[in-house]
Amino acid sequence: MKRRDAVQQLLLDRGELLVVAGLGSTAWDCTAAGDSALTFPMWGAMGQAAMIGLGLALAQPQRRVLVITGDGEALMGLGAFATIGVQQPANLTVVVIDNEHYGETGMQQTHTAHGVDLAGIARACGLKVVAFEEARNVIHQGAGPHFVVVKVEAEKIPLVLPPREGALLKARFRRAVLGPNADLD
Amino acid sequence: MGCKMRWPEAIHKELSGAGVRVVGYVPDAGHKRLIELCHTDPNMRAVVLSTEEEGIGLAAGAWLGGQKSALLMQSSGVGNIVNVLGMVRECRFPLVTLVTMRGEQGEFNPWQVPMGQAVRPVLEAMGTVVQYADKAEEVAPIVNAALRLAYNSYASVAVLISQRLIGIKSFQEQAAQ
Numbered sequence: 149m150k151r152r153d154a155v156q157q158l159l160l161d162r163g164e165l166l167v168v169a170g171l172g173s174t175a176w177d178c179t180a181a182g183d184s185a186l187t188f189p190m191w192g193a194m195g196q197a198a199m200i201g202l203g204l205a206l207a208q209p210q211r212r213v214l215v216i217t218g219d220g221e222a223l224m225g226l227g228a229f230a231t232i233g234v235q236q237p238a239n240l241t242v243v244v245i246d247n248e249h250y251g252e253t254g255m256q257q258t259h260t261a262h263g264v265d266l267a268g269i270a271r272a273c274g275l276k277v278v279a280f281e282e283a284r285n286v287i288h289q290g291a292g293p294h295f296v297v298v299k300v301e302a303e304k305i306p307l308v309l310p311p312r313e314g315a316l317l318k319a320r321f322r323r324a325v326l327g328p329n330a331d332l333d
Numbered sequence: 334m335g336c337k338m339r340w341p342e343a344i345h346k347e348l349s350g351a352g353v354r355v356v357g358y359v360p361d362a363g364h365k366r367l368i369e370l371c372h373t374d375p376n377m378r379a380v381v382l383s384t385e386e387e388g389i390g391l392a393a394g395a396w397l398g399g400q401k402s403a404l405l406m407q408s409s410g411v412g413n414i415v416n417v418l419g420m421v422r423e424c425r426f427p428l429v430t431l432v433t434m435r436g437e438q439g440e441f442n443p444w445q446v447p448m449g450q451a452v453r454p455v456l457e458a459m460g461t462v463v464q465y466a467d468k469a470e471e472v473a474p475i476v477n478a479a480l481r482l483a484y485n486s487y488a489s490v491a492v493l494i495s496q497r498l499i500g501i502k503s504f505q506e507q508a509a510q
Contacts, residue, residue: 168394188397193420196390203394203402206355206378211398227383228390235380314424318397326399 149280151245151300155216156181158243158283165287166204166325169310170197170217173251178216180308185324188317189310195225198232198242205237205293208325212239214287219246219260226269232293233274241287241294242275247302255302270295340498341366343473344431345374351480353403353429354378355395357388361407362510363433363499368405385410389417393426401484404430408437408449408493411456418459421489428489429479430461438496441503449496456491467495 155177159167167187169178175189190197201215222244232240248261260266267277275295278286286294311317322330338346344367348356356371357380358364371379382388388404395402406414411432421428435442436449456463464479466472472494479490501507 166398190420192423193390193393193417195386196393196417196420199387199390200394200397202380203355203391203396203400204398205394206380206391207395207398207400225387225390228387230383231380231387235378314420318424318426321397322399325397330399 149298149300150303151177151247152180152305154245154280154298154300158214158216158287160284162186163288164211166208166211166213168197168201168204168213168215168217170215170221172218172221173247174216174218174221174245175310176308177245179310183310185320187310188321191312191314194221195228197221198225198228201240201242202228202232202235202237205240206235209237209239211325212288213237213241215240215242217242217244218251219244219248219258219266220250222266223259223264229270229273229275229295236274237293238291240292241283241296242270243283243296243298245300246297247300249302251302251304255304267295267297339366340469340472340494341370344476345370347473347476347480348403349374349376351477351484352401353480354400355380355391355402356405357382357391357402358405359385359388359407359410361405361433362501362507363407363494364405364431365510367431385413386417389414389421389428392428393420393424396426401427402429404428406430406432408432408434408452409445411452411491412448415455415459418456418461418489422460425487426489427483427487428461429483430489430491431476431494432491433494433499434496435499436496439502440496452493461489461491463491463493465493465495467497469498472498
C-alpha cells in the first residue's frame with residue numbers, strides 16, 4: 149500500500165475528528181490529505197505523538213482522537229503504549245504508518261524491518277488491535293483504545309509541509325476545538 | 334483541623350483550586366502523599382507514566398484539549414525531558430513541573446548527585462522558569478505562583494522541592510516509606 153493513499157483513506161470525511169500527526173513523513177501525509185486546524189502536526193518531540201493523543205483524549209472525552217505516526221516515531225516512545233493501556237481512553241486510536249524505515253534521515257531500516265512487532269506490543273499493553281480495513285470504523289465509533297499498523301511501501305515522495313510555527317499550530321488547534329474562549333482561558 | 338496542613342496536602346489544594354484536571358507522574362518517595370491525594374480526587378485524573386518524557390506529551394495534549402495539568406517527578410527525571418521541552422518552548426505550552434530534589438542536601442546515593450546538581454541549569458537552558466522551595470510553609474505559595482505564571486503567561490515553570498523537605502536520609506528509610 150502507498151502511504152499517502154492509506155492516510156487519505158483514514159482522513160476521508162473526517163468531520164470533527166481531532167488528529168495528532170507524528171513528525172516526519174506522517175505529518176506530510178496528513179497535510180497532503182488536507183491541512184486542517186483540527187490537526188496538530190509535529191516538527192519535533194519525537195516519541196510523543198501517542199502521548200499527546202492520550203492527553204487530548206482525556207481532556208476531550210466526547211470527541212474522537214486519532215494519532216497518525218510512523219514506525220520510527222512510535223519506537224522512540226514505546227512506553228506510551230503501556231501508559232495508554234493503563235488509562236484505556238475509549239476515544240483514542242493510534243495508527244502507525246509502517247514503512248520499516250527512517251524516512252527523513254536516509255532511509256535506514258527501523259526495528260520493524262527486523263521483525264519487531266508493534267501490533268504485538270500494543271496488544272500486550274492492552275490496546276485493541278484492528279486491521280486497516282476496520283480502521284475508519286473504529287476511529288469514529290466504538291470503545292478503544294484502538295491500534296492499527298499499516299504496512300506501506302518505503303518510497304521517497306514529494307514533501308507536503310504544514311505550517312512550522314509551534315505557537316501558531318497550538319493556537320489554531322485550540323481555537324478550532326474550544327472556540328473563541330480558547331484565547332481567554 | 335487546627336493543625337498545620339502538610340506540604341503535599343497544601344500542593345494538592347493549590348492544584349485543585351487552579352482547576353488542574355490531569356496529573357502525570359513518575360513515582361517518587363517525596364511525592365508519595367501527593368500522588369495518593371491526586372488518585373483519590375474525583376476531579377483529577379492521575380496518570381502513571383513509564384518515563385517523565387511522556388508527561389510532557391500528556392500535558393501538551395491536555396492543553397490542546399483545554400485542560401490544565403501538572404507533572405510530578407524526581408530530579409533524576411528532569412534529564413529525561415530535555416529534548417521535549419523544546420516543543421514546550423516553541424509552542425508556548427503552559428507547563429507546571431513539581432520536582433522533588435535528590436542529589437543535594439544530605440544525599441546518600443552518589444548516583445543521584447550529578448543529575449540533582451544539573452537540574453536548574455538544564456531546565457533554565459531549555460527556557461523553563463525555575464523556582465525553589467526549601468521551607469514547608471513556602472511550598473503552597475510558590476506552587477500557587479507557578480500555576481498562575483504558567484497558565485496566565487503561557488510559561489514553563491518548575492518548582493524544585495528541596496531534599497530538606499523530603500527528609501529521607503538513608504536507603505533503609507526510603508525502602509520503609
